[in-house]
Amino acid sequence: MEPEEETEQTLNYDFNYNLVLCKSLMNKLSLPQERQLATDWLLKLSTCGTTMDEMRLRNMFAYLLLLSLQDGQLRPPFDSAAPAAPLPALEHLLPSVAYESGDDFGDASGLSGGYSHREQSYDDADGSGAGAGPTRRACDYSPDGGEFFASQPVPRCGAFCYLAVVARQDQ
Secondary structure (H helix, E strand, O other), rough: OOOOOHHHHHHHHHHHHHHHHHHHHHHHHOHHHHHHHHHHHHHHOOOOOOOOOHHHHHHHHHHHHHHHHHHHHHHHOOOOOOOOOOOOHHHHHOHHHHHHHHHOOOOOHHHHOOOOOOOOOOOOOOOOOOOHHHHHHHHHOOOOOOOHOOOOOOOOOOOOOOOOOOOOOOO
């Protein structure tokens, strides 16, 4: 699969995808004050992003908020009120250890730009690097050569169900 060019549309799609996930994970926060902080951050992020750089930064914040919500606790910078000014550079808000090693927010690849759900390799679903995972085998049998399959988000854990109904012509 060719790397996808980053456009305004793809950045907005990625943000909306993470926004939906964040909203669904809000109930993992135990305190109403935490839920309010997370809601305020989502509102702030929803109003950001007029240039491509601002959209990338907004998406990175949304991804990190999503990781924080998955753990059920707000981590810096989300444990305090969202800034009224435009979003500052991300590395100034995160603890230096988290930014450099990724210890506090998942793996380091997530901090270096891995905020898109579509960046997982579809050829390597088993994580071995061999390129012959279950997703690749499913694409081999697909009538469209895997075009539809490649455009779908693939969960990192869990199941992905693909059903194709094809009518064959009588000979």
